Amino acid sequence: MAAPTYDVVGIGNAIVDVLAQAGDDFIAAEKLAKGTMALIDEARAHALYGRMGPGIEASGGSAANTIAGVASLGGKSAYIGKVAGDLLGRVFAHDLRAAGVHYVTPPLEGGPATARCLILVTPDAQRTMNTFLGASVEFQPGDIDRALVADAQVTYLEGYLFDRPLAKAAFRQAGEIAHHAQRKVSLTLSDPFCVDRHRADFRDLIRGHVDILFANEAEICSLYQTKNFYEAAAAVRAEAEIAVLTRSEKGAVVITAQHEVEVPAAPVAKVVDTTGAGDLFASGFLYGFTRGKDMAHCAKLGALCAAEIISHFGARPETKLGELAAKAGLA
Amino acid sequence: MAAPTYDVVGIGNAIVDVLAQAGDDFIAAEKLAKGTMALIDEARAHALYGRMGPGIEASGGSAANTIAGVASLGGKSAYIGKVAGDLLGRVFAHDLRAAGVHYVTPPLEGGPATARCLILVTPDAQRTMNTFLGASVEFQPGDIDRALVADAQVTYLEGYLFDRPLAKAAFRQAGEIAHHAQRKVSLTLSDPFCVDRHRADFRDLIRGHVDILFANEAEICSLYQTKNFYEAAAAVRAEAEIAVLTRSEKGAVVITAQHEVEVPAAPVAKVVDTTGAGDLFASGFLYGFTRGKDMAHCAKLGALCAAEIISHFGARPETKLGELAAKAGLA
Numbered sequence: 200m201a202a203p204t205y206d207v208v209g210i211g212n213a214i215v216d217v218l219a220q221a222g223d224d225f226i227a228a229e230k231l232a233k234g235t236m237a238l239i240d241e242a243r244a245h246a247l248y249g250r251m252g253p254g255i256e257a258s259g260g261s262a263a264n265t266i267a268g269v270a271s272l273g274g275k276s277a278y279i280g281k282v283a284g285d286l287l288g289r290v291f292a293h294d295l296r297a298a299g300v301h302y303v304t305p306p307l308e309g310g311p312a313t314a315r316c317l318i319l320v321t322p323d324a325q326r327t328m329n330t331f332l333g334a335s336v337e338f339q340p341g342d343i344d345r346a347l348v349a350d351a352q353v354t355y356l357e358g359y360l361f362d363r364p365l366a367k368a369a370f371r372q373a374g375e376i377a378h379h380a381q382r383k384v385s386l387t388l389s390d391p392f393c394v395d396r397h398r399a400d401f402r403d404l405i406r407g408h409v410d411i412l413f414a415n416e417a418e419i420c421s422l423y424q425t426k427n428f429y430e431a432a433a434a435v436r437a438e439a440e441i442a443v444l445t446r447s448e449k450g451a452v453v454i455t456a457q458h459e460v461e462v463p464a465a466p467v468a469k470v471v472d473t474t475g476a477g478d479l480f481a482s483g484f485l486y487g488f489t490r491g492k493d494m495a496h497c498a499k500l501g502a503l504c505a506a507e508i509i510s511h512f513g514a515r516p517e518t519k520l521g522e523l524a525a526k527a528g529l530a
Numbered sequence: 531m532a533a534p535t536y537d538v539v540g541i542g543n544a545i546v547d548v549l550a551q552a553g554d555d556f557i558a559a560e561k562l563a564k565g566t567m568a569l570i571d572e573a574r575a576h577a578l579y580g581r582m583g584p585g586i587e588a589s590g591g592s593a594a595n596t597i598a599g600v601a602s603l604g605g606k607s608a609y610i611g612k613v614a615g616d617l618l619g620r621v622f623a624h625d626l627r628a629a630g631v632h633y634v635t636p637p638l639e640g641g642p643a644t645a646r647c648l649i650l651v652t653p654d655a656q657r658t659m660n661t662f663l664g665a666s667v668e669f670q671p672g673d674i675d676r677a678l679v680a681d682a683q684v685t686y687l688e689g690y691l692f693d694r695p696l697a698k699a700a701f702r703q704a705g706e707i708a709h710h711a712q713r714k715v716s717l718t719l720s721d722p723f724c725v726d727r728h729r730a731d732f733r734d735l736i737r738g739h740v741d742i743l744f745a746n747e748a749e750i751c752s753l754y755q756t757k758n759f760y761e762a763a764a765a766v767r768a769e770a771e772i773a774v775l776t777r778s779e780k781g782a783v784v785i786t787a788q789h790e791v792e793v794p795a796a797p798v799a800k801v802v803d804t805t806g807a808g809d810l811f812a813s814g815f816l817y818g819f820t821r822g823k824d825m826a827h828c829a830k831l832g833a834l835c836a837a838e839i840i841s842h843f844g845a846r847p848e849t850k851l852g853e854l855a856a857k858a859g860l861a
Binding site for chain 1: 550551579580582583584585586587588589598616617618621624625626628629842843844846848
């Protein structure tokens with residue numbers, strides 16, 4: 200087997216974020232569930248945008264954030280995801296390529312606009328997301344670049360994309376291609392409500408195709424329908440080769456058949472915006488994994504990257520993560 | 531004379547910023563003059579964007595930043611400036627209105643796209659700007675909302691707009707309307723190269739129409755063709771009723787016929803991006819001025835607002851400036 204060209208290829212919803220500050224009263228008035236992601240249609244996106252505060256636009260998309268983070272650490276990464284041929288689509292493509300990511304998925308012709316996510320950041324730095332999926336869900340098995348998936352050490356799948364049957368089929372196909380080429384498959388559960396909508400399919404996918412599973416506390420508890428984190432952690436050990444469970448300020452736990460490794464959260468002077476915390480944790484972990492580092496090292500890299508991203512607005516790194524890692528003795 | 535509805539109305543180039551980090555090597559390779567603003571055409575904008583790093587998009591425009599700052603301090607403010615009917619134009623209008631600014635200039639139909647400014651932020655936090663003026667310079671006397679100008683305590687003019695003859699005419703007209711209504715007129719010089727291109731016209735405008743002049747060290751020295759700041763400061767005293775001269779980390783000097791007041795720069799934990807420092811200094815100063823505060827108080831408010839804006843990326847406040855001012859005992 201030839202060495203793969205890419206460390207990680209990500210597959211996900213190609214989204215541009217619109218970030219604005221909001222008070223808890225706004226979250227309540229708009230009947231939003233704080234800290235989660237809701238899918239909205241275009242009309243609702245317009246109406247909500249009209250009532251939101253001043254925003255900044257920044258490329259996002261969970262897996263795309265992760266992949267940009269891998270590149271910032273010095274890894275070779277690629278991305279597969281669908282934008283439209285509009286201004287936001289060009290912005291999304293520019294930002295990924297300028298970050299050093301290989302990205303060649305052709306834009307959608309004549310369909311909906313590029314996806315956007317209206318993100319409300321409350322004074323507690325929590326983010327509440329409202330996603331108009333637009334072009335990003337016109338994703339189907341034909342969009343999987345088979346050669347690219349076979350040529351990456353890890354294929355990283357974003358659970359959010361799981362909301363459409365064709366995307367689910369594309370995921371299973373990507374998993375099969377990767378495993379056929381003796382590569383690893385990784386999945387992030389993305390959101391407790393998303394897990395709730397597709398629990399059985401997620402569990403099938405994990406058992407059949409996933410080597411490295413990422414989830415936060417709410418997501419893993421939703422997957423196993425328990426309120427007890429330790430019960431969920433015990434359940435996942437039987438189903439995933441490696442489970443990386445993130446717990447915000449309580450740090451993270453990595454669970455394998457043999458081991459359980461806990462690492463603390465990395466210190467942050469001021470938490471400004473938690474958007475992308477999980478995505479960047481995955482960047483660090485996967486970068487370490489593709490460099491053959493042990494689980495504790497991988498998780499510490501994850502915590503370091505998550506700490507950088509929550510120290511400012513937006514979900515793409517403002518600091519070269521490779522330099523941060525070197526300074527922390529984790530290169 | 532009835533009390534005016536608005537504290538400040540700003541007139542300027544309506545621009546969306548694209549901010550990206552860049553090394554000094556990039557600035558050199560692109561032959562850019564660090565810390566200044568260059569006008570570029572659409573082709574150059576595309577080419578430069580293609581070579582820039584990942585960006586964030588945020589509404590900008592010098593006078594618009596100032597006006598958004600006045601609103602964030604709790605003032606009543608309005609803006610006049612031209613966008614196109616495209617996505618960036620809608621983003622610009624949303625961000626101003628959501629900040630509480632009265633903004634009703636109709637978008638340009640069938641002309642160039644909304645203006646954008648490619649801003650490269652170097653590791654020393656300096657910003658180097660490359661502006662494609664697009665729709666913003668299709669500005670002419672007919673776009674001046676006479677009733678609005680007459681109904682604002684201060685009309686604030688952005689020197690950048692001075693690059694076109696029709697915009698110059700619009701400025702003089704705005705000055706006349708304001709003075710006829712017994713209001714004040716303020717001008718910012720914007721950029722040393724802009725001053726160099728239009729020195730004689732700027733000096734005419736200042737002598738004939740301007741009550742409060744804003745300039746930084748490079749701009750005031752360019753206006754009076756001297757390398758000596760104190761010479762320039764002496765020269766401006768004879769020509770402007772109030773001159774507010776900002777000097778980055780050295781603070782600011784306010785010069786009137788009777789007084790000279792110096793205030794230090796406000797402390798900043800970490801200077802991230804100096805974009806908007808001068809614009810937000812003007813916000814604080816003008817807000818204090820419209821509240822009848824003395825020159826030292828106005829300048830301290832200016833320094834406080836400038837310190838907020840340079841602590842993060844982008845030129846619109848991330849913190850409610852009115853709350854910052856209250857905490858600092860400057861409300």
